Amino acid sequence: ELKKAMPKTPLQMLLRGQNLLGYRHYADDVVERFVERAVKNGMDVFRVFDAMNDPRNMKAALQAVRSHGAHAQGTLSYTTSPAHTLQTWLDLTEQLLETGVDSIAIKDMSGILTPMAAFELVSEIKKRYDVRLHLHCHATTGMAEMALLKAIEAGVDGVDTAISSMSATYGHPATEALVATLAGTEHDTGLDILKLENIAAYFREVRKKYHAFEGQLKGYDSRILVAQVPGGMLTNLESQLKQQNAADKLDQVLAEIPRVREDLGFIPLVTPTSQIVGTQAVLNVLTGERYKTIAKETAGILKGEYGHTPVPVNAALQARVLEGGAPVTCRPADLLKPELAELEADVRRQAQEKGIQLAGNAIDDVLTVALFPQIGLKFLENRHNPAAFEPLPQAEAAQPVTKAEKPAASGIYTVEVEGKAFVVKVSDGGDISQLTAAAPAASSAPATAPAGAGTPVTAPLAGNIWKVIATEGQTVAEGDVLLILEAMKMETEIRAAQAGTVRGIAVKSGDAVSVGDTLMTLA
Structure with missing residues (x-):
């Protein structure tokens, strides 16, 4: 849909190398198919990076991007440590050029690239290599604007900014500020700041709609x-x-x-x-x-x-x-063995069992579930149900919550507003601290499950039960995995703290649990 609206504007995405959009490595056939579908659906530029800065993990993705005629941008994920020097980045740049890229990006995701370091790094790369160079800085620490300016002085070819109403704090420096800074210089962007203001005004209203999802940061964070x-x-x-x-x-x-x-x-x-x-x-x-x-x-x-x-x-x-x-x-x-065929068969089976109608290009749905296994099917189940995804309407999000005359009981409640369900977290005293749209998803485990005789195994974190490994009556040794909890986007194994016999399993896959909930008992 974006490509239809902006046919002449190149669209760019981040691609985490062999991880694609997920949290694990995928087989090469999945990488190849994902890139093919992304290009087909309108993606033009792929900023390919690897969290380890291991060029081996970027090679398959970069080659796939180029083979499908899109722009492959290799990335240096910038960081500092006793192990990272200027030579580290020059060596990685050379390795990416040997792999085959159309441009290089310096990705300063934490906003820790100092202005002087930006000038030195850009200068040295441009001095040694004939390659288009981009710089991406987050504004979190307050150095990004200065780093961009010094990088421009050093010859960087492109920098990332955000329209002012969506800029700063966790994001990027404001586009308008940089346009004004460079106006009349040899680096004048030629962009019309009045037209940019119209864009800023539009997104200023859009941002209000997502107010409940904003972080706490209001300025910079030196931590x-x-x-x-x-x-x-x-x-x-x-x-x-x-x-x-x-x-x-x-x-x-x-x-x-x-x-x-x-x-x-x-x-x-x-x-x-x-x-x-x-x-x-x-x-x-x-x-x-x-x-x-x-x-x-x-x-x-x-x-x-x-x-x-x-x-x-x-x-x-x-x-x-x-x-x-x-x-x-x-x-x-x-x-990793090729896995696309198996993934496709598995998703089709699950869709049939749940009565989910796959899209015309079913491979897109297969890839969605493959990359987001914990929420992919829920997304497909609810893609025609806006109430499952949309945040609180703008007018209501902007209004302050009035405190109750009497302290409300703390807890998590589901309330309905104009036919839409929302999950509300109420703290002691009646303050609403969190509000999200409620998807008709998994059932919740009881707050206190019957423990029976023995030692209760409790949830160390709030999350969802991903998989129950142990079975009723099973004898387990200390350290054995009893179940897997999905919490904070990660899978955490819950292991037996002692040897015993599993009794009173109180949860099943998909159940939501809170900290301290009894999951099962070891007798």
Whole structure:
């Protein structure tokens, strides 16, 4: 639809290399098919990056993009650490050029690129290589505008900005400000600032519609200079901690993130590693013990399943998750068999069972479910039901909530407004702290399940039950996986704290649980 409305305007997307849009590596046949469909549906420019800056993980995607006639942009996911130097970025640039790219992007997702570092990096790349160079900076720390200006002085070919009404804080510097700054100089953009103001006015109204989903940041956040948290990750952390009733733990989590990042080999913090590191930091803080629970994706990094880390990972943690096995040293996708046919058959089967009508180009629906397995089918079930996705209407979102005369009971409620259901989180005293559209989705587990005789196994996090592994009456040993909880976009294994017999399983796949809910009992 966007391409129909803007046929002459190039559309660009981010593509996470072998991860595509997901949180795991996909086989090469899935990468190839996704790129083919994206180009067919109107995508022109693919900014291909890898969270580990491992060029092996970008190669298949870059080659697929070029083979389908689109623009392949290789990416340097910028970060700083004892392992990262100017030479690091020059070497990666050369490797991407050898792979075959149409341009290079410097992706400063955390806003930690200083103006002087931007000038040096752009100057050195342009001096050595004949390649179009773009710079992408987030405004979170307050340095982005200065970094863009110094990069322009150094010869960068393009920079990312956002229309003013959607700019700054977690996003990008304002387009209008840069246009005005460069007006009358050798870098004059030629853009009409009056026309830009019309665009800003339009999106100023659009933004109000999504008010309930905005993060807490109002200006700049200097904590990011230490934690290196990207803007999108910061909003995710705030949302995740609210869901866990632990919004007051944000500072502790931000302090824990650099420690987790070091344990994982000083990996850059960009999707999906930003979510992996952030979620592990949350787990470390909320459980009160570092690595008491290790998320599946954290274990994957330690095992080498995501590719090379800049420096070796924490040896003790790696040994713990390997359990005597060997780490992955080859390109991780080389270990994957073609999987598209199996994915297609599985999605068609599930769609038939649930009575879901697939789109005319069914492969698009297959790819949607493959890349978003936890919500893909729910999306397909509800794609013609706006109430399942749309936020609170603008007028209501803008109105302040009036406090009740009497303190309301805290909890999570579903309310109906003009025929649309919304989930409302009410804190002590009647304040509404969170409001989202309610999808007619999974059932909820009881707040307190019957424990029976024995030791209850409780939910360490709020989330959804992804899979129940243990069965009623099964004898388990200490450390055995009992079930998998999907929380904060990650899969967390819930293991037995002691040997025993499984009794009173109180949940099933798809159930929503809160912190402390009893999931089962070990007798």
